[in-house]
Structure formats: C-alpha cells, structure tokens
Amino acid sequence: MKNKLLPFSFVVVFGVIFYVFYKGLKDSSIYTPDLRVNNDIPVFNSKNFHSGKSVESSSIFELDKMYLLNIWSSWCVPCRQEHPLLMSLNSRTNIKIIGMNYKDNLKNAEEFLKELGNPYKDIFIDLDGTIAIEWGAYGVPESFLIYNNKIIKKYIGPLNEVSVNEMELLIK
Numbered sequence: 001m002k003n004k005l006l007p008f009s010f011v012v013v014f015g016v017i018f019y020v021f022y023k024g025l026k027d028s029s030i031y032t033p034d035l036r037v038n039n040d041i042p043v044f045n046s047k048n049f050h051s052g053k054s055v056e057s058s059s060i061f062e063l064d065k066m067y068l069l070n071i072w073s074s075w076c077v078p079c080r081q082e083h084p085l086l087m088s089l090n091s092r093t094n095i096k097i098i099g100m101n102y103k104d105n106l107k108n109a110e111e112f113l114k115e116l117g118n119p120y121k122d123i124f125i126d127l128d129g130t131i132a133i134e135w136g137a138y139g140v141p142e143s144f145l146i147y148n149n150k151i152i153k154k155y156i157g158p159l160n161e162v163s164v165n166e167m168e169l170l171i172k
Contacts, residue, residue: 041069041149042134049101049109049123060098060122066171067146068097070120070159071132073104074112076140082158083116089164090119093171095145099123102132102140145170 044057061067070086072079090097099120101109106125126132135144138156145153145167152170155163 039151041144041146041151042131044131044134046124046126046131049099049106049125055122055124060124061146061149063148065147066095068095068167069100069135069144069146070097071100071102071126071135071137071140071142073102073140074108075104076102078158079141080112080116082141082160083119085159085161085164086119087117089159089167093168095167095171096121100126100132100135102126102137103129 041057041061046055046057047053048055068089072083086097089095097119099122101123103126124131132140132142135142136154141158143155143159143163144151145155153166
C-alpha cells in the first residue's frame with residue numbers, strides 16, 4: 001500500500017506546484033511598461049548629478065529642440081559598450097543628450113564619466129528607479145528621442161550604428 005501511496009502523493013504535490021506557477025505566469029498584476037511613442041514626456045522632479053540641486057523636467061526640455069534621453073549606470077556593461085556612440089553622436093549632431101543615472105553609486109558614475117568621457121548636456125539622478133518606470137523603461141540602457149516634449153522614438157537596449165544612423169535621418 002505504501003508503494004502506491006508514495007508515487008500518487010508525489011504526482012499530487014507536483015501538480016499543485018505546477019498549478020501555482022502556471023497561475024503566477026498568467027497574473028496580469030505584474031507591471032510591464034508600454035512603448036510610449038508620440039506621448040508627452042513625463043513630468044518629474046529629480047536632482048542634478050553634478051550640483052545636487054533639485055531639477056524639474058520642464059527646465060530640462062525646451063520646445064523646438066531635439067533631445068536624446070539616455071538611461072545609464074556605471075555597473076551596466078551594455079552602457080559601457082554604447083558610450084563611444086553617444087560621444088560620437090554628441091560631436092556629430094545637434095541633439096542634446098540628457099543622461100539619467102539609474103540606481104547607481106554616484107562615485108562609480110563619476111569614475112565612469114572620467115574614464116569614458118561625458119557626452120551629456122545635463123545628467124539627473126534616479127536613485128530608486130521610479131522616474132525610469134514613469135518613462136516606461138524596462139532597464140538600462142534605454143534611450144528616448146524627444147522633440148517638442150514628445151517621445152518620437154524609443155530605443156531598448158544599447159544604441160548601435162543602425163540606431164544612430166536612424167536618429168541622424170530623423171533630425172534632417
């Protein structure tokens with residue numbers, strides 16, 4: 001009798017565990033950001049990376065100017081890979097590159113910029129990641145092309161030559 005009860009109980013326990021995990025995968029309460037293209041940029045308050053002073057988003061983004069908001073961190077390997085493209089984009093175009101330092105140690109971020117250069121016109125801090133969520137970011141790096149306070153294009157993951165060429169075409 002014990003020989004038949006053990007496999008049956010194993011199947012029941014496995015079935016219950018499978019059911020719980022299956023229901024968890026279908027749970028719609030898990031947050032997934034949308035792509036937010038052609039939407040207004042989120043309004044937020046943050047601190048300036050260099051001065052520590054409070055910054056409002058309305059003071060960063062002006063009308064009739066093209067911006068690239070780049071979400072980055074010093075601990076992010078793909079951020080390091082895309083950084084030379086940001087430096088090149090900064091010198092080749094009239095796009096103002098704004099940095100959002102995401103969940104980072106500020107000393108490490110300063111060292112990152114000293115080592116690789118600073119392509120950013122301004123940098124603001126997002127220590128807890130809430131501002132990035134408001135933008136609809138999945139992680140780092142992500143970039144948003146902005147014109148007239150509207151998101152024109154969202155780039156998930158590190159920028160590459162194709163995305164940089166696309167940006168240059170959109171500017172013209």
